[in-house]
Amino acid sequence: MASHVPAHTRGRQRAWTAKRRRWAAWLTALALVTPFVVVYLMFFLYPAAEVVRLSFTNADISGVGDYVGFANYARLLHDALFWKALRNTGYFVVLTVVPGSALALVFALMVVRLKRLRSFVMASFFLPNILPVSVVTLIWAWLLDPRFGIVNQVLGTSIPWFQDPDWAMPAVALVTVWWVVGFSMLLFIAGLQNVPKEYHEAASIDGASNRQVFRHVTWPLLWPITTLVLTLQLIAQLKIFAQIYLLTRGGPFNSTIVMLQYMYRTAFQQFNAGYASAIAMVLFVIILGTSLFQYYFLRSRGAR
């Protein structure tokens, strides 16, 4: 600004420039966020709202149908297959979440005490996790093949793992644990590395055994990571679909049918999108509840 301009004009000019700057900033911000926001609204928030709306309709898979009130939810209450899917999902979660996380902790403890072989051992445990699910199921369908599979040959058995109602779910759980354990292990390794060395040294000097150090020093400090691993695993395994679909198709005799697969079957094979949305809503609520639980549990740590 030139100095000979009267003071009051300068003031007004400055106010005007500030306002214009703010507008320019807003417009820039708008341009920056719009691409993502459009995608987010169209392909995330809109379908999320649509699940709720559809669950009150008898729409087919093209979306055509009428509002039926709570009829879908009433039907859920008396649908034996739905309850079976819910129970099976719970069974699968029990078989995978805690055992898988415990194994991940064991692997993490193995890895952190290694020096030279460390990255090799870590990569061995993590490698399955990097594979697409259908590669995993192809390999395990071969390993657990009733006649020629290596597992039965080594055990001297002839168990039809994925065709036996009692074995099918544990077999799918085994495949899943093999697949995902490396992910949880990475989180545990990060947690273990954050435990200050001085704590261990201090405890050792005081004459604590390795087991006592783990029990009273490492484990309490590791607890936040443990809750994170458990909730992430819980949410992931509640959404079980691909392994079931690819290995058992929910069979034999619906002994492995799970929530998402029942939703898929209802929507895309029986073309009842309304009822499928009601099933989705149940899963929605369960996962939302788990997420909120995680959020409040871990908020103090600053993790999301």
Next chain:
Amino acid sequence: MRRPGILGLIGTVSSLLMAGIWLSPLLWAVSTSLKREMQTLATPPTWLPSPATLGAYLDVLQTSALPRWYFNSVFTAGVITVTVLLLGALCAYALSQIQFPGKNVLFWSLLAGFMLPFDAMIVPLFMLMNDLGQVNTFAGIILPQLVVPVVIVIFKQFFDQVPKELRDAAVIDGAGEFRILFSIYLPVNWGITWALAIVTFIGAWNNFFWPFIVVTTNDMMTIPVGITQVKEMYGIAYARTMAVAILAGLPVVVAYLIFQRKVTEGIMATAGLKG
């Protein structure tokens, strides 16, 4: 930690043993894929292929649509990775550096988005794609996978930590916001950008559920969806089935082995453990 020699040795040996057990399904798959079909059915099983042959690999590359599925996967995962990072960086920069109305609402709606399971929205999403005429198209595969709010949250955390002086200096030099983002904020955060890129690419490459829903024709399938067809195609042909599995997994395994550190970094960040 104290490590008495003999106990340490036992620890190391048992770690190696366990690692071997964990790798053995993959090793067995490789061994099977190098056999001739007849040898895969031998009882008792022969551990190593004799003679080792690449016949199964050549066969599946010639008789299946694997090359086409490779192209589909490389193309969609590539577009998804670049777009996710671009949209994410733009949005995160605005959230981190510019004051504008609705900013907090946007940020909190992103955090809330973490809690909604994408897999449960597949039915209305399919209807939407059907209405848009995008079933069995690349756009249909790609568009819903562009929503990765966690990328924004991570970028924002890193952008928040860039010293203000850098930005102030650039503003004085007359640089616009886009210039500042691409010449300062992204370059000083190349590390996390690469980590996010690799993790996003692997995630998109491996994604099964959505491509499985939105693609019904053979020529539009991505690798993870396409290879589920081969079992029906070849019947009992374990060497070829394992060759397909290995060819499908190879790109991500190689990517992981090359970028091991970056993959770990990206996974930590997306799990909310750093930044």
